Amino acid sequence: MLHEDTKQQEQARVDRTVTQVDKRLTVINQQLANAYNETKDIEQRYGDNTKVNITEVDDRMETNAAVQQQKQLVAAAVENEKLLTSQQARLTDLVNSPYFGRIDITEDGETESLYIGTATFIDDQDNFLIYDWRAPVSSIYYNGTLGPVTYETPNGPVKVDLKLKRQFKIQNGQIEHVFDTNETVGDELLQSVLGEQSDEYMQNIVATIQKEQNDIIRDTTADLLIVQGVAGSGKTSAVLQRIAFLLYHSRSQLEADQMVLFSPNRLFSHYISEVLPSLGEKNMRQVTMAEFLSHRFSGLQVENLFDRFEKDQTSFPEMTQAMRRYKESAAFMHAIEAYVKQASTQPLAFNDLYFEDRPFFTKDQMNQIYLALPANMLPGNKFLATKNTLIKRLKRQINLEVHLDWVAEKIDTLTDDAYRTIVGDREFDSGDDEQAFIAREIVQSYFAPLYESIYNDYFLDESTEYQHFLSGACPADIPTKVWDAMIRQVADNNERHIVGLSDASPILYLRDLLTDSGQNHGIQYLFIDEMQDYSIAQFVYIHHAFPNAKLTVLGDYAQDVFTATYQTGHFIDQLTAAFPRLKINQISLTKSYRATAPITNFAKALLPKEIALQAFSRDGRLPRVIETPNDQALATLTQEIRHLQAEHATVAILTKNQQVAHQLYASLTLDEHVTLISETTRSLPKGILILPLYLAKGLEFDAVIGYDISRKTFGAQSDVDLLYTLVTRAMHDLTLIGVDQLSPLIVALPTDIYTTLQSTKQSI
Ligand SMILES: Nc1ncnc2c1ncn2[C@@H]1O[C@H](COP(=O)(O)OP(=O)(O)OP(=O)(O)O)[C@@H](O)[C@H]1O
Numbered sequence: 112m113l114h115e116d117t118k119q120q121e122q123a124r125v126d127r128t129v130t131q132v133d134k135r136l137t138v139i140n141q142q143l144a145n146a147y148n149e150t151k152d153i154e155q156r157y158g159d160n161t162k163v164n165i166t167e168v169d170d171r172m173e174t175n176a177a178v179q180q181q182k183q184l185v186a187a188a189v190e191n192e193k194l195l196t197s198q199q200a201r202l203t204d205l206v207n208s209p210y211f212g213r214i215d216i217t218e219d220g221e222t223e224s225l226y227i228g229t230a231t232f233i234d235d236q237d238n239f240l241i242y243d244w245r246a247p248v249s250s251i252y253y254n255g256t257l258g259p260v261t262y263e264t265p266n267g268p269v270k271v272d273l274k275l276k277r278q279f280k281i282q283n284g285q286i287e288h289v290f291d292t293n294e295t296v297g298d299e300l301l302q303s304v305l306g307e308q309s310d311e312y313m314q315n316i317v318a319t320i321q322k323e324q325n326d327i328i329r330d331t332t333a334d335l336l337i338v339q340g341v342a343g344s345g346k347t348s349a350v351l352q353r354i355a356f357l358l359y360h361s362r363s364q365l366e367a368d369q370m371v372l373f374s375p376n377r378l379f380s381h382y383i384s385e386v387l388p389s390l391g392e393k394n395m396r397q398v399t400m401a402e403f404l405s406h407r408f409s410g411l412q413v414e415n416l417f418d419r420f421e422k423d424q425t426s427f428p429e430m431t432q433a434m435r436r437y438k439e440s441a442a443f444m445h446a447i448e449a450y451v452k453q454a455s456t457q458p459l460a461f462n463d464l465y466f467e468d469r470p471f472f473t474k475d476q477m478n479q480i481y482l483a484l485p486a487n488m489l490p491g492n493k494f495l496a497t498k499n500t501l502i503k504r505l506k507r508q509i510n511l512e513v514h515l516d517w518v519a520e521k522i523d524t525l526t527d528d529a530y531r532t533i534v535g536d537r538e539f540d541s542g543d544d545e546q547a548f549i550a551r552e553i554v555q556s557y558f559a560p561l562y563e564s565i566y567n568d569y570f571l572d573e574s575t576e577y578q579h580f581l582s583g584a585c586p587a588d589i590p591t592k593v594w595d596a597m598i599r600q601v602a603d604n605n606e607r608h609i610v611g612l613s614d615a616s617p618i619l620y621l622r623d624l625l626t627d628s629g630q631n632h633g634i635q636y637l638f639i640d641e642m643q644d645y646s647i648a649q650f651v652y653i654h655h656a657f658p659n660a661k662l663t664v665l666g667d668y669a670q671d672v673f674t675a676t677y678q679t680g681h682f683i684d685q686l687t688a689a690f691p692r693l694k695i696n697q698i699s700l701t702k703s704y705r706a707t708a709p710i711t712n713f714a715k716a717l718l719p720k721e722i723a724l725q726a727f728s729r730d731g732r733l734p735r736v737i738e739t740p741n742d743q744a745l746a747t748l749t750q751e752i753r754h755l756q757a758e759h760a761t762v763a764i765l766t767k768n769q770q771v772a773h774q775l776y777a778s779l780t781l782d783e784h785v786t787l788i789s790e791t792t793r794s795l796p797k798g799i800l801i802l803p804l805y806l807a808k809g810l811e812f813d814a815v816i817g818y819d820i821s822r823k824t825f826g827a828q829s830d831v832d833l834l835y836t837l838v839t840r841a842m843h844d845l846t847l848i849g850v851d852q853l854s855p856l857i858v859a860l861p862t863d864i865y866t867t868l869q870s871t872k873q874s875i
Pocket of ligand 1: 316319321324341342343344346347349666667704705808809
């Protein structure tokens, strides 16, 4: 415990800091009010200016220049206002809680106290009253134990002596807790943070980042950073802090929109959306794999992971599994690369390009152009050259067409409005010039659909090309008959405008390599959460699609919900083997923070013994396991909901799939409102929720009821990944209900890690 005097001195320092911050805030508020008025003023003048008479040509030009100038003024004023608003938000946060840490360091015989918070604050006399948590020196706070420590700066490592590490919890400018600590950023504070009830939004962890998490946040050397972390170890939290860190350190070269996070679903996107704003940063772009694929296959429907998972549960023969394993491997993507290399000497699967119901360019014509190009040209260049020839031929046709009678007739019948739309405010030297211009515009818009088709590469029939590739790609362990049936299925899907999930990345890869397109060079960083939900083939494709992006990939192979039934081998080994040329750093997190120790220990017992998983020492009740006969199942569930609801704001009932979730929702009769969460749900209310566990990935709830965890539903050994994911969603309380007969996965556990309840009556 700290001495009372020390506490008072610290409170006095908080008061001094808050006064300075408050003073600055008053100035900013005033500037913001002025900026607001200025913007309004300019907008008003801008509005008046546009009302100037624009019938006279000279006036019109003058107005244009004036309007341009006003537009720039408005843009500058709006930008200024935005900047001030973000400063206002930052300072308001600091007034409430200026910092959370202090370090005393000695360098060259001089000792300095540095206070660490969410943003830097320098007073009018240039004193650093608060250091940003991302400043190089702040890493000592997260990494260093008392004694000699080194921290990295842009000018190389610096050695200092760490004399003191102090933690604060400050609310409304008042110190609520303060204590000194040596090694980790204190357990005490972590205990109190983790014991809180869940929220609709994830919280930032800036005040309590742990050492290994700090390594993830501050890694600047890896091209591919792989984080394997047990459930609840703070992977998602660390990666969001990492984004804030990168934005701070590369402010001049990096914008939030040059970072993309692949997230598991929209619900998750919503859940994490407040973390970066709470750290004073803009959110990065977010996309789900399903959205990314659909966008790239515009017009086709790509099978999604959830639907496939539901289908797999009805039927998933061994041969289909083997084929899927192959199609999702790096080897399959390499086979595509090899195929493309030899493609430049073979005819390509082109589409006839139709115009007005007749072929304008036939595939044969296209292949004549393509194959006449030098054989040693790269396929992508060959394709581009073919495309250019098609465009040239189309232009030639347009040049001929402008002189035809139908065009002159069309010009004669143009209405005044249509005429003005075409001409705009252009001026012509002669009537003939004007006539020629209009004729060209008319012909070009007539051929526009054809031009678009060429421009967007629609003349490549990627599905047929893919089938052609497949026909020579059958691996030795799969019977040709089965493989051929799969190819027919791909063709059939294509007829129905559907793309199977395991075909999606290979087809895109094939298309991109053949057409030398599909690469986005602007994205600098890519973050992929829940890595175990992605196939290696998808990783290969993503890396191809964002060639300049450094990758941070995080997940937990024990939470392999979607592919556990058919995937074999070690995921991370396969991932690293797929990228031999990248500098790879791997970090493993083994301590779980989310749940109470009894829940984490229960989860650990489900995993193979060799998996390291350590519970953060937070007390709680043992998980409850209830076996109930079918005719009492609903009554048991209802009772358990009541029981948990008495203590928790949110009780989530997690089911194996959507179908069970729907059935439960229809049959539960409670007085309280129950929310059924589906794939399209965007936000997470409090109360009683029902959802399939795959939608709960990455989320957490105060209390979780697993329903139903019986022999029927969780009977196979491969279901253990699902069950592990399910139980690790709980923060404070966990109940598992098995109908008729408990799952053997639970029966196999030591009985002292949970409480058993046999029937409805006893569970009250
Ligand atoms: N250093 C920390 N300080 C405070 N809270 C933390 C810390 N690390 C993790 N947590 C909390 O632990 C919980 C789990 O964190 P997070 O969701 O980031 O873990 P995860 O590894 O992504 O989990 P999962 O793989 O199970 O989805 C969250 O409530 C988070 O706020």
